[in-house]
Amino acid sequence: MSTRSAVVMLATLAALVPSCARRDTAKEGPSAATPGDASALTVAPRTSDGGTSPPREVPHWAESVRMQAWDDAARELDALPDAEKQDPSIRYVRARVALARGGEAEVNKAVALLDDLKIALPLLADDIERRRAEAKLSVGPFRDAADYYSGRGTSAALLKASEAYEKAQMPVPSRAACDRVIALDKHTRAQEAEARARRIRLGVRTPTEDVSDARWIVVEAPDLTWAKDAEATLAKSDAGHPLTAEELLKRAKVLGDANMVDEALESLKKMATAPGKAVPNIDRLRAKADILMRARTHALEASKAFDECVALGGPKVADDAFHAARALSRADHDDDAIERYAQVARRYPKTPWAEKAAFYGARLHLLHARWGQAAAAFDEYAKNFPKGDEKREALRGRAIARLMNKDYKLARKHFEELAGDENDAIAAARATNLAALAALNDGDRTQAVLRWTDVARSRPLSWPALVARARLAEVKAPLPPAIDPPDPKNAWQPLSISIPPPVDMLFRVGLDADAEAALRERESLLTAAATGRGVEALCEAYGYLGRAKRRYQVAQQIPGSTLAQAPSPATEWAWECAFPRPYDGFVRAEETGHHLPSGLLHAVMRVESSFDPDVTSPARAVGLLQLLPETALTVAKSLGQPNADVLLTNPSQNIKLGARYLKELIDRFHGQIPLALAGYNGGPDAVARWMGRLKDAPLDVFVEQIPYTETRAYVVRVMGNFARYAFLQGGESQVPTVTLTYDKD
Structure with a gap:
């Protein structure tokens, strides 16, 4: 959130927690309050003349956590004084960092850090219990993890329970958990395949039952991890009953959907000699x-x-x-x-x-x-x-x-x-x-x-x-203002809101996604206290956090008329909510480093992912800027990272690679951002092909001729976002201009 943004006052929510859990809220830093406290961080209010609050001092380790730089975060947290490391909030974040780093030693460290932490952090008790179960699923005691997950009842939890029972060498309850997964109405194809594969591996059923499971995997999930072992089971235990023509046809269609063309065609070939109807x-x-x-x-x-x-x-x-x-x-x-x-x-x-x-x-x-x-x-x-x-x-x-x-x-x-x-x-x-x-x-x-x-x-x-x-x-006609000025009659009064625990602590230690989820569970506290201004209260509260996923969702409730005029003190919150700037420092650094116009990356991000760093599209595009893994690997090599493990859900990595790719497209299309955006969505080769055929079309006509409806709409939406971000950051002088003639080569 920009420093012009939300009012976040020091608040007391005595009904939420025991009074004995309170601390001295005048302290600085992450140990000033824990999720058991009834206090929140203090940020100066937005003023009617656009005044700003002084920037908050954020510990470096918290920024490392925020950007998922886990090794850096671990090193910086380990360097803290011993007394500070005993603070419950520090223990909690150290455990989270250890879990993210993985490895037996780190996971054991997390288990020790989380031990007895529920008492000190009562509002995070459920989360702590879940993290402990995750750790125990990795390093044991496995029976404890199995007991935790078996009580949850979802397909994903039951699969983890089955895994834990298997590690505990308890095959019968492990199989029972798999049976429950398959019996549930709500489970995915991949979950059913995993459950069936584990039942085969456990070896506690008859060969006929194992063959049935293997056959299901080979036909219904031949594209998934467990297919090879299932094929081996059939070859060993049921070689005399090859797949029928109907089964081979179904298998081929599944492989085709997964773009495994050669395997799909091979399955179709086998149909000629297959048994059955x-x-x-x-x-x-x-x-x-x-x-x-x-x-x-x-x-x-x-x-x-x-x-x-x-x-x-x-x-x-x-x-x-x-x-x-x-x-x-x-x-x-x-x-x-x-x-x-x-x-x-x-x-x-x-x-x-x-x-x-x-x-x-x-x-x-x-x-x-x-x-x-x-x-x-x-x-x-x-x-x-x-x-x-x-x-x-x-x-x-x-x-x-x-x-x-x-x-x-x-x-x-x-x-x-x-x-x-x-x-x-x-x-x-x-x-x-x-x-x-x-x-x-x-x-x-x-x-x-x-x-x-x-x-x-x-x-x-x-x-x-x-x-x-x-x-x-x-045509040398007068230009109207880029947007009408605000109505001076719009009255506005500062809005006082409170960020409830444990949201404040989770943000303070860099766990923005957790803070966002915790705030979503407590939205009613904010809207109830801001009668008639609930959307504004939520926008301001979410603006306090480092992410923008939920903030942007809330912004969909803002009337379009509120954004029809330039921002004023009464509507600035709405503009910032509808056009947020998450990871702003990192985005600005990448835009500066690649000479990208300010606001363009956020404009793309808004359309591509709605600011969700964890989203994956049906086409396998990942993260904030929706990069395909193969594209990301190519760009990583161009940045001198040929062996980089491209984790595209990591905001910093995704933004870095997306910025570089967008710069390459802008250069390819001679600085024409609309054409680069068309290439980003529809593929640069396709755009070059259309340009070669439509040499006489000016840019506005060319955009309307883009044959991919999605790509055409994409250019329109991102350019509109880009104009608004540019205006917010620099006023009318920064609004992008469109050059209607362009280099067609």
Whole structure:
């Protein structure tokens, strides 16, 4: 939180803890209060004139904990005076650091540090018990860990109980815990696979039961860790009963979903000689085609496989024909794909695939800058499918084609229709910008200037506002303010809030994620004490912590009208809540080191992860800036860390690698941040390919032609965030300007 932010007063919450647990709150440092205390840290209030409080002195070891530099934290904590190390809060954080470092000696150290700590830190009693169980699961006594986890009842806890019982050489209760996992309604495929694998390993059941578990893993979870051992079990105990064709087909689909293409295709091959009920050849071929299609690097093979399905006919022939064309397009055989799409539209006019084929064929003409052909194809789509699923996207493509084909009157008409039919205000403003461009090119400068001025004023600090301002500057028209000034009539009174224990101590020792979780459990204390200003109280309280995950979630409750004018003393809290700056010192250092514009990393972070450092996407992107592990490793090598263990949930590591990668993209695209952002989301090679085809398109038109809907929206959102962060940090002079012409090479 910036030093202009929240009021955090010294508070007494006597109802929460025994009075005998209190200490002298005038002391400095982390030993000044423990979670058993009824006191919180003191921060000077935000003043109506924007006054600031003096910076807090934070122990270096706490910053090391905050950035998960565990070795540094351990060394710095061990260097503290012995008397200070006996403080309960210091013992607790030393235990957490030891657990994070791992290894038998460190875990044993954690067990000793946590011993009897529940009495001194009663508000963390449950957490301490859980940490002790984690440690004992690693080093023993294993029976203690098993007893703890078996009482929790969740799939994850029961698997840990089973593991602990196994380590304690108690196979019967270990198996029983696995049985409970499988019987639960809520468990993941991976959890079931682990439970079945452990039952096999325990060896306390009949061979038939073990074979059943192994068979399930080989068919349902062949992509997971336990598959090889399960295959070995089947080969040893059930070699006379190979997988059936249906089982092999299911296995192949699972492997295909995991992008294990060679293994999936091998499974399909075995179907030809597999026992049991035969699977229709077309089902096998379609599975093969789907697997190759998802792999992307096998697009031509996928097209041929779909063609084989088409030759066999059947109820899904139109589906297969469409995907054969789609695969050709993925293989960059776009002219062939266009012809195949046309065939689908002609041959299967009564199916949904006819509409999709008509749309994708028209879009390929657009992506190759064949403006006249694209306009004609979108006209045909509009005629044949007036209520089609792709109606809106088709109208947008039709308008762009008319604009670039210099048919300005029709382009203007289409864009105005698109803007008027759009529920999303930002999307409507983007269409309005292009309608104004068409009007300008048609000789109506007055109307163009009016429309751009309206967009710039009504959607301040958004991507369409940046574009509108660039267009106004281009025609030498007056520029409106980047955002209207605040209403001076908005009254504001300082809000006094209290950070309840144990949140204060957890933050003080650098355990920000734990502090955030603890505060979330106690939100009602804050909202109840701030009648009518509960969201503001929560924003300020979460702003006190080093993370922004929950703060950003709370910010979704702020009315949009609050952010429609520049910040004032009455709304500054809302702006800081909606556009937080977690890990600010580290982010600023990386932006300075890589010559990135201030605010860009937070703008990307806000869209990519919503400030959650632990999040992993379905596409395997990890952490604050959502980096793929393979991308991160490549960037780490470029930084001279070829053997670095890239832990992408570590904020400092994620920010460092993400900043370097973003800098590489900005350099590749000659300083054009919108293009770099498109490359960050959609892949730089794809962006370069689109640029090579669309050499005549100015930047605003190019962004609207990005074929990936997600990437197009991503550029719009991040650029809007970037403008707001820049304004907050430096005022109107720092708001980014958009250069509409750019280097296409």
